[in-house]
Amino acid sequence: MTDLTATAMAERRPLAGRVKAALVLFVLFALLPPLASALNDPFYVLIGTRMLAYAIAAMALDLILGYGAMVSFGHAAYLGFGTYAVAILSRYGVNDLILQIFFAMGLSAVFALVTGAISLRTRGVYFIMITLAFGQMAFFFFISLSAYGGDDGVGLAERSTLLGMDLLRSDYGLYYVSLALLVGLFWVCHRIVGSRFGRVLTGIRENPVRMEAIGFSPFRYQLTAFVISGCLTSIAGVVLANQAQFVSPAFMSWHKSGELIVMVVLGGVGTLAGPIAGAAAALLLEEWLGALSENWKLFFGIFLVLMVLFSPRGITGVLEKLGLARRPE
Template structure:
């Protein structure tokens, strides 16, 4: 079999199909608060907000994993940086959400630029291991910060404010703010992957040697995507800190990085909408299986194995074969 055959890109959902799938998910998300009110159960809002925040993080990881073929096993570090941006600024009396997000983005951009510039000089399993190493370095650094609770973490006195207004004080306000950010960031990612930059990044994923031969520098494009992904993940961390009203190094452990990868693979890589569906499926299965058995991880693992065996391109691939969410080619 020739190299040309091996480098042929796999079939991906078209842009219109991606948007249709996302619109369906966003419509379902918008119906959650009325459902929670009708059932008089605030738990649905809390788990819903958590799902939305993790959906942002999974979508950000898909930008580098699905479109850039960079398997980052330390992406939870950016999630943790977002949570600690909230805790650190709150300790100085700064509770504004916009300022916290800007701080989180700045911290994530610097960390992603430095670690990405080093990690991208490696390939394959070496890239995976070095991103894991950097993630664990960040994890142990924040464990050593006794001023912020160390390994025990720190509770937040209040949720963030928006331009002085307590919009996130209610669970519904936090939920819809998180949903609005998810929609906005999806549009941003959708524009990125559909742009010239996104097409070059996809080309580098398929065959970096050929892209370099026609005048593109893979390193610059991959590093830029890595930094953008880290910044978006940090925004998810800011939202998770507000949802839990608690911050600890556990947010940036390698287990969290693994969970994000599972969400992307479960939903379907290189789709943007797939990781959102993957976050929904993974977190709901965690809740439901946890009710049935304390050994829920065993059943979750079996489900993941079956999904990979029978639908290697995840939930979106399975739905596409059933004729659901198919867009124009």
């Protein structure tokens, strides 16, 4: 009985650490708008909303990359589904955010189910390349939609409503709704990872042959996680469409997929809270380095190489070395 209790406590430690780290990040995000008001600089709220959107997408990608060992290089397609869900429904007079989110998730679920069922027949670099291929297929499909501007994209006349209220018309309102979505989706991902499903998914990541031998189907669990991840990523696209009030296929290019992977790696793979910090850090570095030099991508690349070499666990690893975070046992 003592051994079982010790094992249960050991399993809970990483979960508790993940929640504490996320709570710190959420508090910092919540303090950003008051800081922007004090500095009389609303730009911080705009960049903060982008951080929240990409944090959702990076966390959703970490669900399959960090816990399922599925490196998807076409995940930006789901960002695109989210943005175009807003544009398409707005064209027909449906402006409610909740309806747009459900429509985006429906599109993403169908696409992820079909493409995931095919992609998961492969492994390793083949999986990476086939997800990239499907992502590019979605990218070029939306380029062909001349009714929505094709390659040039289309502007949105107004932001979405929330249950009939114009809450999102304000930058501050959109920011706090985005933060609420991030908090809610983190709770969903946290519950998934801590559930029996999450433990099986992690076991498949470690040894799929052994998991299959004891009665679990790796394909079904991985496909389910792939669909969930795609659906959650599309919510980030809905937020981005409202923040930019503009939709284009650029949101779903393979470059965006690469950026999402960078955010996950920068924050710490398999931590959930790490990719949230990674998304914020990546966008902050983009702004700061971009203000210093037009060749900011060179310096960002050097920073990323140094981070991977000296802290493979990203920002999470740095905090662990400084004693500010507990390394999972």
